[in-house]
Amino acid sequence: MPSNKCVIFKKIPDGFPMIGEHIELVTRDIDIENFPLADGDIIIKNQYLSLDPYMRSRMRDPQIESYVNAFKLGQVLEGHGIGTVVKSNNKKYQVGDHYHGLIGWEEYTHIPKNAVSGDEDLEKEISKSKLPKSHFLGLLGMPGFTGYIGLNKIGKPKKGETIFISAASGAVGQVVGQIAKIKGLRVIGTAGDDSKIKYLVNELKFDGAFNYKTCNTDEELSKLCPNGIDIYFDNVGGETLDIVLGHLNNNARVVACGMISQYNTKNPYGVKNLMYVVTKRLLIQGFIVLDHYHEMEPFQKEMREWLKQGKLKYKEDIVEGIQNAPDAFLNILTGKNFGKAVIKIC
Amino acid sequence: MPSNKCVIFKKIPDGFPMIGEHIELVTRDIDIENFPLADGDIIIKNQYLSLDPYMRSRMRDPQIESYVNAFKLGQVLEGHGIGTVVKSNNKKYQVGDHYHGLIGWEEYTHIPKNAVSGDEDLEKEISKSKLPKSHFLGLLGMPGFTGYIGLNKIGKPKKGETIFISAASGAVGQVVGQIAKIKGLRVIGTAGDDSKIKYLVNELKFDGAFNYKTCNTDEELSKLCPNGIDIYFDNVGGETLDIVLGHLNNNARVVACGMISQYNTKNPYGVKNLMYVVTKRLLIQGFIVLDHYHEMEPFQKEMREWLKQGKLKYKEDIVEGIQNAPDAFLNILTGKNFGKAVIKIC
Ligand SMILES: NC(=O)c1ccc[n+]([C@@H]2O[C@H](COP(=O)([O-])OP(=O)(O)OC[C@H]3O[C@@H](n4cnc5c(N)ncnc54)[C@H](OP(=O)(O)O)[C@@H]3O)[C@@H](O)[C@H]2O)c1
Ligand SMILES: NC(=O)c1ccc[n+]([C@@H]2O[C@H](COP(=O)([O-])OP(=O)(O)OC[C@H]3O[C@@H](n4cnc5c(N)ncnc54)[C@H](OP(=O)(O)O)[C@@H]3O)[C@@H](O)[C@H]2O)c1
Numbered sequence: 001m002p003s004n005k006c007v008i009f010k011k012i013p014d015g016f017p018m019i020g021e022h023i024e025l026v027t028r029d030i031d032i033e034n035f036p037l038a039d040g041d042i043i044i045k046n047q048y049l050s051l052d053p054y055m056r057s058r059m060r061d062p063q064i065e066s067y068v069n070a071f072k073l074g075q076v077l078e079g080h081g082i083g084t085v086v087k088s089n090n091k092k093y094q095v096g097d098h099y100h101g102l103i104g105w106e107e108y109t110h111i112p113k114n115a116v117s118g119d120e121d122l123e124k125e126i127s128k129s130k131l132p133k134s135h136f137l138g139l140l141g142m143p144g145f146t147g148y149i150g151l152n153k154i155g156k157p158k159k160g161e162t163i164f165i166s167a168a169s170g171a172v173g174q175v176v177g178q179i180a181k182i183k184g185l186r187v188i189g190t191a192g193d194d195s196k197i198k199y200l201v202n203e204l205k206f207d208g209a210f211n212y213k214t215c216n217t218d219e220e221l222s223k224l225c226p227n228g229i230d231i232y233f234d235n236v237g238g239e240t241l242d243i244v245l246g247h248l249n250n251n252a253r254v255v256a257c258g259m260i261s262q263y264n265t266k267n268p269y270g271v272k273n274l275m276y277v278v279t280k281r282l283l284i285q286g287f288i289v290l291d292h293y294h295e296m297e298p299f300q301k302e303m304r305e306w307l308k309q310g311k312l313k314y315k316e317d318i319v320e321g322i323q324n325a326p327d328a329f330l331n332i333l334t335g336k337n338f339g340k341a342v343i344k345i346c
Numbered sequence: 347m348p349s350n351k352c353v354i355f356k357k358i359p360d361g362f363p364m365i366g367e368h369i370e371l372v373t374r375d376i377d378i379e380n381f382p383l384a385d386g387d388i389i390i391k392n393q394y395l396s397l398d399p400y401m402r403s404r405m406r407d408p409q410i411e412s413y414v415n416a417f418k419l420g421q422v423l424e425g426h427g428i429g430t431v432v433k434s435n436n437k438k439y440q441v442g443d444h445y446h447g448l449i450g451w452e453e454y455t456h457i458p459k460n461a462v463s464g465d466e467d468l469e470k471e472i473s474k475s476k477l478p479k480s481h482f483l484g485l486l487g488m489p490g491f492t493g494y495i496g497l498n499k500i501g502k503p504k505k506g507e508t509i510f511i512s513a514a515s516g517a518v519g520q521v522v523g524q525i526a527k528i529k530g531l532r533v534i535g536t537a538g539d540d541s542k543i544k545y546l547v548n549e550l551k552f553d554g555a556f557n558y559k560t561c562n563t564d565e566e567l568s569k570l571c572p573n574g575i576d577i578y579f580d581n582v583g584g585e586t587l588d589i590v591l592g593h594l595n596n597n598a599r600v601v602a603c604g605m606i607s608q609y610n611t612k613n614p615y616g617v618k619n620l621m622y623v624v625t626k627r628l629l630i631q632g633f634i635v636l637d638h639y640h641e642m643e644p645f646q647k648e649m650r651e652w653l654k655q656g657k658l659k660y661k662e663d664i665v666e667g668i669q670n671a672p673d674a675f676l677n678i679l680t681g682k683n684f685g686k687a688v689i690k691i692c
Pocket of ligand 2: 278399513516538542582603636678681685
């Protein structure tokens with residue numbers, strides 16, 4: 001009988017989650033052969049699990065409403081993943097088929113009928129594609145679509161404009177920067193590590209980038225964006241947002257995608273420069289990618305086209321073994337990941 | 347030879363402007379009879395001067411760029427006003443005609459040709475209209491249009507939605523609240539005085555209002571907006587904005603019209619609740635009414651129609667005598683005005 005290592009949600013963290021205290025690896029057994037599958041259920045052997053910052057916001061008191069349900073205490077954490085069907089009582093899935101959807105942070109996931117959410121076309125593509133399967137969790141998955149929709153719908157990029165991107169080497173940021181380059185913008189990014197900065201400039205051909213941990217953001221923006229910023233793709237919020245407000249041009253757009261600098265504190269940073277919103281006629285708009293899944297088609301088409309044309313690169317930070325998921329997740333919250341964080345489970 | 351009392355800009359204030367130190371009343375002479383008018387110039391005897399919060403932002407270091415020029419040190423302050431032409435070397439204006447445009451904070455203003463900016467149709471209407479002339483500086487002027495355009499273009503009000511308005515009894519706020527009522531919204535307001543609150547509820551028929559100086563804004567919003575807020579028309583910024591963010595519904599709009607609570611401090615309030623911008627998919631958008639003057643027509647039509655139908659009231663705070671303009675202006679910045687602040691010069 002195979003064992004099933006899994007990561008469970010143990011306690012709601014106030015600040016940074018601690019391994020052992022808030023999230024914990026446990027080993028359970030799973031008797032696949034004798035598992036009683038109800039009509040429509042499947043069991044997946046998980047291959048890839050996407051780790052994403054929003055998971056931190058699911059580690060909250062369920063009383064607090066938000067755009068995504070809180071994780072349940074004592075239960076296995078969830079995330080987007082790719083796996084192979086190993087047992088099926090569902091007409092749509094044969095053993096051996098690929099599955100792409102919500103899975104547990106575990107080796108095997110039993111998915112009850114009403115939670116089976118896979119997209120058949122995508123799963124067929126995953127089976128056939130020469131691309132790394134993990135790309136379907138990043139560049140061509142949720143984070144890629146996040147960058148695409150946020151940039152296009154809120155950022156409304158125009159050739160010749162300047163865009164600034166925080167967490168620029170991350171899962172979302174890389175996509176935003178490359179699409180912005182394709183569209184003819186001047187692209188400036190920031191990240192918290194010199195190797196990330198090199199990647200942005202040398203590989204992704206950003207027009208400029210700096211390490212916000214070792215440089216002065218205000219000074220760097222003055223140097224790198226002498227004509228101001230037209231679009232700020234904000235992945236971090238907090239002090240960076242505050243400083244950027246001072247560098248925005250009239251009628252600039254702030255794509256409020258995420259505020260990761262604020263996810264692990266009960267005492268958020270107070271943003272002081274909001275008066276610019278009035279005087280510079282700024283737009284600051286938030287969005288949740290889930291709301292836009294019905295408008296995925298142009299994304300899927302354009303991204304595949306750009307990939308074919310060799311116009312897109314994608315750096316992934318792939319960690320092997322579900323037992324390493326807790327550490328890898330914490331790395332996202334401290335900036336130690338470099339590229340899209342993915343767990344290769346098997 | 348008539349004397350010309352005027353208010354000059356003496357020194358750039360750091361905080362609240364002080365009368366005598368930063369703005370000062372002086373009396374000059376003006377020899378209208380022998381005044382050498384260049385071609386196209388006119389002299390206006392000023393009747394009404396509009397006092398507005400944005401004037402505070404003109405009292406700044408001219409090195410700091412903004413949407414409106416800084417006042418010049420040593421020169422007479424400016425504002426929107428209405429007057430009568432007393433001398434003219436301009437074919438468009440006869441002595442006795444009304445003038446509506448930028449004037450000085452003074453009894454007589456010499457307007458050189460290139461600054462003559464009056465709108466003939468409006469000036470004819472002012473001459474004929476039975477409405478108080480001051481209404482053309484408020485309800486039907488810049489502040490009224492500010493409320494109209496901000497509410498409609500950014501707020502995008504829909505019947506049945508809830509709007510919350512700060513500085514609700516002011517020049518802009520009254521207009522926003524009444525248009526929102528006409529459009530079928532639930533309208534809640536705040537202001538800093540009990541008499542203002544009575545006016546909002548009893549006269550303007552707001553669905554609820556509270557005095558933010560004596561009540562707890564967070565608690566009042568929970569009580570008065572049990573289903574949350576869909577539009578926040580923000581005239582004050584700062585702490586009120588921070589608290590309101592917690593009460594906004596998904597996809598709510600914040601019309602960033604002004605942040606008067608921050609105009610007299612070098613140490614702005616830090617807004618902590620911006621994470622809601624992402625999780626609730628909020629839109630926060632600023633605007634400057636000047637950018638929209640080319641789209642004034644629907645405003646002019648609708649407002650006059652609503653006025654005819656008796657659907658609009660407008661409270662003005664009219665102070666007599668240009669010598670009282672400095673005090674009246676300070677009253678706006680401390681909330682002692684009640685309604686649109688106007689100086690009746692003669
Ligand atoms: N709105 C949506 O629907 C949606 C969807 C997906 C993602 N998001 C948001 O998009 C943002 C990026 O997500 P991602 O998947 O692309 O993650 P990621 O960039 O791959 O990983 C997170 C990165 O954030 C940076 N970071 C961590 N802590 C930080 C701090 N205190 N201050 C500044 N930066 C910090 C780190 O990079 P550095 O080295 O640059 O510090 C870290 O590598 C997140 O805020 C996420 O919540 C939103
Ligand atoms: N974006 C644009 O183009 C544009 C155009 C016109 C006006 N505005 C802005 O719209 C806002 C309202 O202007 P208005 O002409 O209608 O002025 P107003 O409301 O007639 O007068 C200003 C009012 O603001 C309130 N206030 C003053 N100090 C305050 C503080 N520290 N905290 C909270 N409230 C304070 C006071 O009322 P309370 O008794 O309620 O405290 C005061 O009566 C201002 O922020 C102004 O700058 C913007």
